[in-house]
Amino acid sequence: MASIRVEKVRKRFKNTEAVKGLDLEIKDGEFFCILGPPGAGKTTLLRLIVGLETPDEGNIYIGDESVVGIHPSKRGIAMIFQNLALYPDKTVFDNIAFPLRQQNVEEQEIERRVGDVAKELHIDWLLEKIPSQLSGGERQRVAIGRAIVRQPKAYLMDEPLSNLDALLRLEMRVSLKELQTSLKETFVYVTHDQVEALSMGDRIAVLNEGTLQQVGDPETIYQKPNNMFVATILGSPPMNFLMCDIEKKKDGVRIKHKAFSLETQQKHLLEALERSNGSGGVVLGLRPEEVTIHKEKKAGAPVPAEIYVTEPLGNETIVDVALGDNVIKVIAEPDFEGRSGEKIWIGIECSKLHFFDDETHECLYHASDRDEINIV
């Protein structure tokens, strides 16, 4: 059991700075996901925590103890790899017992500790089997059992599910989350898959190009992204962006897109738009589930648009809608039918809009139910 603290850590490899002055606090007992695209620096960060890399600057604490300079094996951390690395010819018992035998623990003690761990993981009835006789989820439990038996302070995982097929991945996600909930140990989990991060993380740290973009619980990161990068990496399909012009009016602004305009006098929004560094424009962000499609014009659907293509997925239909010069993705009902080129009308949930700086791509404002924003 331990918290992990990363303080102003920098790490450079030849010409690239992989981690650029990162601060992070991982709480004791939480499931913490580090999410980012390839090259974001997430694996480097994990290797720094484990001790496989040494930071150029900054400090790393496990519990209250600074671990910089301490050998990986002395940090009390267990690393669980992508290929669970079980010994195929050893039984489950021998696999779990392996680290204890390395330490020359007495056989009686080994039996007791392996038994306890197996019971905790619900694999006590599998102890005599070999890995090839187990399901994917069971194998994962054995790998974790082998880590638990050493009683580490935290568990670190680097994309452990990425080699598996979709069905197995789903099963493993559920079992891993269930396991962590019952163990109440600190799990740090690196992934590029937003579904894994949203589904398992108590909190998520989004990383890009070696810098931290946002830390928060899944709902916050999804609903209030700090910038366009975070807004894009979460959500399937991801958030749509529309470049708009801002026109100042006497007592408010008009936000103009080729297909529609918004008008608002909302004070906080006006102030936020004032802070923009851009050239008089703003990027409007709207989630695919916050747009509705209608075959006729009506009060809730005032914006003319056209169907680009439709993608029926069974449980929902993604409709790609041509809106001015943009194509946006909209989630519609599973039985939605439409032809490419068909004229439609769309409604936009204005209380769920996001406004981004068109230059820095930082979020300026998240709309809420209290805001009066009208489509004109």
Add this chain to the structure above:
Amino acid sequence: MANIVLEKLVKNFGKQTAVKDLSLEINDKEFIALLGPSGCGKTTTMNMISGLLKPDSGKIFFDGKLMNPVPPGKRGVGFMFQNYAVFTFLNVFDNISFGLRIRNVPKVQIDKAVNEVARLLQIRHLLNMSASSLSINDMQRVALARSMITKPQIFLLDEPLSNLDASLRAVMRAELKKIQQELGQTAIYVTHDQVEAMSLADRIAVMNFAVLQQYDTPHNVYNRPKNLFVANFIGSPTINFFEGVYRTGEFLLSDFSGGRISVSSKQKNEVEERLKQEKIVVGIRPEHLKVCDTEKQSRPKLKAKVVSYEPLGSRTVVYMHPDSNPSVIIKSAMGSGYKPKIGELKFIDFEEKALYLFDRETEDLAVRFS
């Protein structure tokens, strides 16, 4: 113009059967997907269509003409692979025009053709750039343009999007579909990703272990899957399956304590007529299975314990165990704000029309209630 007919294709590699008795008809201008897990025979099938592999037996026809003796280069087939095969030492224009230049097409015609596909793929502004300076997204468009420019009557795409990140993949999916509609070529798309197959294809050929399982529209493979494999392979999160037996108007589900679902009198005859034996598997899609708090709200009166949930933004997927079997996972797709407590005992609710009934032995769909 090209329709394709595959007639009883067989391909073995040593003792391994890669494709077994595959018959398939692909209409002119149709977009079909060959979908299945790795090793199911989909790429082997595609390679036989292109001519890169010779079938051990069976026939391949394009527009009624037997293709077996025709070499790959003469079949009029265009390719697009997952590694985009763009020459990084050439600029974009020279990359796209490559296929025409090696055919000694006159310069004026080449210019016209390049401009046309570049406009369609929105890469006209990139024509003079070096291919090595392109983003992955643009690189993929250039690869597509290069395949399209020779105007193949048949387009074969082998997991072309699998190297792209998720958001680009979503954009390119729509682009590919639009382009295929505009060009009107016959396209065969190989993928292991059911989302790509569902969203792109007019019809999907689902394969497993060298055998064609079902060949139908996205709507039908989802709503009327031929068997357990297809039902399980299509849809995300995957369909729920509960094993049980059918006895006089009731399904008895052993995963739940007191688990019984009575069949309406309307459906009873069909169930009894179509079910060959009593062992069954009941399937319910996650979006049709709702979590509720009280027994009263649950029509089938089934209890389940929440083990985890995924707040995926536009919806929340809830995972549960049936009260009598902790090794079974129940999946339910709830609204975006739903937040259950882990470990809590809940009830599940669904309508009869949501059920899929499979024969346990043959694994085939026996009855679809809706």
